[in-house]
Amino acid sequence: MSTTVAAYAAPSAKAPLERTTIERREVGEFDVLIDIKFAGICHSDIHQAREGWGEAIFPMVPGHEIAGLVEAVGSGVTKFAVGDRVGVGCMVDSCRECENCEAGLEQYCLKGNVGTYNALDKNGEPTYGGYSEKIVVDEAFTVRIPEGVALDEAAPLLCAGITTYSPLKHWNAGPGKKVAVVGLGGLGHMGVKLAHALGAEVTVLSQSLRKQEDGLKLGADHYYATSDPATFEELRGSFDLILSTVSAPLNLDAYLSLLKTDGAFVNVGAPEEPVALNLFSVIAGRKTLAGSGIGGIRETQEMLDFCAEHGLGAEIELIRADQINEAYERVLASDVRYRFVIDTATI
Numbered sequence: 001m002s003t004t005v006a007a008y009a010a011p012s013a014k015a016p017l018e019r020t021t022i023e024r025r026e027v028g029e030f031d032v033l034i035d036i037k038f039a040g041i042c043h044s045d046i047h048q049a050r051e052g053w054g055e056a057i058f059p060m061v062p063g064h065e066i067a068g069l070v071e072a073v074g075s076g077v078t079k080f081a082v083g084d085r086v087g088v089g090c091m092v093d094s095c096r097e098c099e100n101c102e103a104g105l106e107q108y109c110l111k112g113n114v115g116t117y118n119a120l121d122k123n124g125e126p127t128y129g130g131y132s133e134k135i136v137v138d139e140a141f142t143v144r145i146p147e148g149v150a151l152d153e154a155a156p157l158l159c160a161g162i163t164t165y166s167p168l169k170h171w172n173a174g175p176g177k178k179v180a181v182v183g184l185g186g187l188g189h190m191g192v193k194l195a196h197a198l199g200a201e202v203t204v205l206s207q208s209l210r211k212q213e214d215g216l217k218l219g220a221d222h223y224y225a226t227s228d229p230a231t232f233e234e235l236r237g238s239f240d241l242i243l244s245t246v247s248a249p250l251n252l253d254a255y256l257s258l259l260k261t262d263g264a265f266v267n268v269g270a271p272e273e274p275v276a277l278n279l280f281s282v283i284a285g286r287k288t289l290a291g292s293g294i295g296g297i298r299e300t301q302e303m304l305d306f307c308a309e310h311g312l313g314a315e316i317e318l319i320r321a322d323q324i325n326e327a328y329e330r331v332l333a334s335d336v337r338y339r340f341v342i343d344t345a346t347i
Helices: 043-049 151-158 160-170 186-197 212-218 229-234 252-256 297-310 321-332
Strands: 003-009 018-024 031-040 066-073 085-088 091-093 134-138 178-182 201-206 222-225 239-244 259-267 288-291 316-319 339-343
Touching (some): 003 134, 186 297, 212 222, 222 229, 316 321
Parallel strands (some): 178 201, 201 222, 316 339
Antiparallel strands (some): 031 066
8 A cells, every 4th residue: 555645846847845745655575664854955956846957757856865764664675674774865776687787886777777756667657755754665775874874964975975975986086196076065075075084185176265164174185266267277287086066067178177197077066058178178188077976776885884984974954844945045055064954854
């Protein structure tokens, strides 16, 4: 039997989110029913709710930074038990058969993974995200939140944490490496924390020095304002890896000039507009311009365990559900330090 739960949904593109009810499927053999305690607000929720990335499915219940407790399990579930602390990130299924899925890269499933919201599941039904009281998810796409991380601070790790951890690991951020993080927001602040914990020398590149004190407290060794043209002269050829976390279009040629030979500029922020590039910016210096999605399920669990080991959680502002629309506007105004998290008991 399906379960009716309260949720906050966008009824149409660009419409304010409002309280409603949705149906959650019956708990299947390999499913877990999660009592959601906290749900992070990601900038990508806003992109999708306002169709900034293209046509979307409405009504839409956003939210792919989910932390809660297992309330029930299917008869075939072996990974989790009632009462376990668990999380759900940006995807809830994949084909599980392609070479990427078999390699633990479900985020790059060749047939397309199933998003936690704004997607269709294998039965053709819309998926609804974490701005809700409960969710039913296959155990294969559920991760364990270690005791070393508070549930509210863990929620944003399911997107912001893994989105920055995965490229930092892939491009070997660590001792002896110079890493720059562009933007100190929801993604960027976790990029700084994680790069520092991995042992890299970390620089924040932000529009202004307004958040400099925060950046240094979070683990940055250096902090520069990109609005100052002298920054690009002073730092030319400095970095092994630059992680861009911003969703605004950048002057890629300027940023690529900051890389060492064989350095990589990796985008995890996704602007809605196309960006321009002079290819000589990558040809000269054998530089890499790349992108990175989230992480696979194994890597997401690895990230959570790493955060627990190093005492890392997101910097959050806890809000009530009736503050979601206000929070969206504040995210767009860069007025959050550094991730809004919904207390789902208020839905």
